[in-house]
Amino acid sequence: MAAFDYSAYDKAGKKVSGVITADSERHARRLLKEKSLLPSAVKEVSTTSKAVSSGGREARVNNFDLSLLLQQQAILIQSGLPLEDALRMTIEQAETEKQRRMLQSWRSEITEGRSFSEALRRSPYKIPESIIAGISVGEESGHLHEVLMRLAEDIETSAENRKTISRAMIYPATLISTSIIVVAIMMVWVVPKITAIFASSNRELPLVTRAVINVSEFTQNYGLFVLIAAFALFALFVQAMKDPQRKERWHAFMLSMPGMGRWIRMANIADWSRSLGVLLNNGVPALAALKISSSVVNNLYLRRKMEGVTEAMRQGSSMQKALQDGDLGSGFLVHMVGSGEASSELDKMLMRVSDYYSLRLNNAVEVFLKLMNPILIIFMGMIILSVVAAVMLPIMDMNNMI
Numbered sequence: 001m002a003a004f005d006y007s008a009y010d011k012a013g014k015k016v017s018g019v020i021t022a023d024s025e026r027h028a029r030r031l032l033k034e035k036s037l038l039p040s041a042v043k044e045v046s047t048t049s050k051a052v053s054s055g056g057r058e059a060r061v062n063n064f065d066l067s068l069l070l071q072q073q074a075i076l077i078q079s080g081l082p083l084e085d086a087l088r089m090t091i092e093q094a095e096t097e098k099q100r101r102m103l104q105s106w107r108s109e110i111t112e113g114r115s116f117s118e119a120l121r122r123s124p125y126k127i128p129e130s131i132i133a134g135i136s137v138g139e140e141s142g143h144l145h146e147v148l149m150r151l152a153e154d155i156e157t158s159a160e161n162r163k164t165i166s167r168a169m170i171y172p173a174t175l176i177s178t179s180i181i182v183v184a185i186m187m188v189w190v191v192p193k194i195t196a197i198f199a200s201s202n203r204e205l206p207l208v209t210r211a212v213i214n215v216s217e218f219t220q221n222y223g224l225f226v227l228i229a230a231f232a233l234f235a236l237f238v239q240a241m242k243d244p245q246r247k248e249r250w251h252a253f254m255l256s257m258p259g260m261g262r263w264i265r266m267a268n269i270a271d272w273s274r275s276l277g278v279l280l281n282n283g284v285p286a287l288a289a290l291k292i293s294s295s296v297v298n299n300l301y302l303r304r305k306m307e308g309v310t311e312a313m314r315q316g317s318s319m320q321k322a323l324q325d326g327d328l329g330s331g332f333l334v335h336m337v338g339s340g341e342a343s344s345e346l347d348k349m350l351m352r353v354s355d356y357y358s359l360r361l362n363n364a365v366e367v368f369l370k371l372m373n374p375i376l377i378i379f380m381g382m383i384i385l386s387v388v389a390a391v392m393l394p395i396m397d398m399n400n401m402i
Contacts, residue, residue: 004028004044005101008037015040019105019124035111061125063159065099067152070131074148083144084110115139130275130292131155137283147282154278158296161267161358168263168365175376183383187212187219194391205394212390244300252301259368263361268297269333270357272306277350287314302328319346332356 004025007017016037022028025042032039069090076086087107094100102125109119117136120127131151138147191212205213241247255261275296279289290313294306305326312322320338333353340349 004042006032006037006039006043007041008032008039010038011036017104018108019101020108061098061102061127063155065096065102066127066131067155067159069099069103070148070152070155074145074152077148078145083116116144128296130279130296133284133288133292134279134282137279141283150278150282154274157274157354157358158271161270161361162298164362164365165263165267168260168368171369172372172376175380179376179380179383183387184219184223186387187216188223191216191387191390192220206390206397208386209390209394212387248300248304251299255299255301263364264299265302266357266361266364268299268302269328270354270361271296271298272302273333273350273357274354277347277354280347280350 004020004022005017006020006028007015009015020028020031022031025044028042029039032042072090073083073086076089077083081089084107087103087110091100091103091107094103102123105123105125106116106119109122110116114122115136116139117132120132120135134147134151135144138144141147241250254264272293276289276293279292280286284292287310290306290310294303294310297303297306305328308326309319309322309328312325313319317325318338318341320334320341323334323337336349336353337346340346343349
């Protein structure tokens with residue numbers, strides 16, 4: 001079934017809008033009339049939304065929005081409000097249009113008699129399966145507000161791990177890109193005008209000056225071609241990453257990179273451990289929890305390894321042995337999982353594993369950034385010093401000849 005944005009008038013003549021799921025536009029209008037609403041406009045979400053992925057579903061919702069909305073529902077449900085009323089109140093207080101439309105899509109399904117987990121699954125906004133599974137168990141156990149709050153915390157922690165790695169990559173990339181742009185501008189427009197003064201002197205120029213002039217001439221003659229080639233390579237890389245096998249090989253290569261590979265492994269294991277721990281704590285069966293938590297692993301190579309752990313456990317292996325055989329994580333992960341299985345507190349041990357790797361990741365990135373900051377500043381200073389020296393040395397030499 002597709003999702004449709006609608007605008008309609010109720011019995012009092014008040015204009016209302018929302019999202020409804022139906023087989024077709026005609027079916028959507030009939031459902032609205034059954035709700036005593038007179039539709040004025042009905043449009044399919046997949047044709048009106050700018051954030052649509054292939055398959056007609058909305059792109060994955062922002063982690064901040066999802067965490068915020070789940071926390072709000074948890075607080076309102078805990079205060080005694082029915083879920084439908086809690087959603088209605090949250091819609092009225094929505095901070096963004098996307099939040100409002102997402103909440104309306106959930107409420108539309110619930111008013112038709114579906115459960116909250118089913119409403120999330122049928123929503124045009126793609127919600128992670130781990131969230132849906134946890135909410136489903138929360139509905140069955142009668143502790144939905146507690147489950148929602150745990151899931152919101154899990155989303156925030158996972159998002160923080162991703163931000164940590166992004167921060168480690170964005171900061172150096174920004175400085176290096178800025179340096180390249182500044183140097184390119186100097187080589188194309190500034191250096192040629194200054195070095196033209198030395199062209200008629202018929203004197204041998206210093207080595208650094210000749211090097212800068214050569215770089216300047218190369219940039220002027222071939223800089224545009226280099227830029228086009230860089231964009232072409234990037235486009236080819238993006239196209240190649242659409243193939244799952246190539247993408248998995250690339251992810252495996254990233255894990256072998258010094259420093260960065262260790263961070264990626266820690267972030268993915270932290271997300272997997274936390275997701276699995278939350279699901280087990282909420283009462284999701286072990287094999288189902290393992291299958292769902294594997295989907296939160298972004299690195300395809302590690303995800304296949306985690307799926308291998310699930311398959312090994314399905315065949316009767318313990319999780320500790322499956323992790324050892326799959327060469328996943330460090331001795332700490334294996335030891336904690338073994339302790340959890342022995343003490344029947346696997347969910348708590350997995351949460352501790354997640355906290356441990358999250359802390360290690362944050363500390364490692366902080367140290368890296370503290371080291372990179374002076375290194376990049378020195379690197380930029382050397383480039384600027386080289387250009388200044390290339391200009392000043394011939395001028396000083398000419399002054400000495402006068």
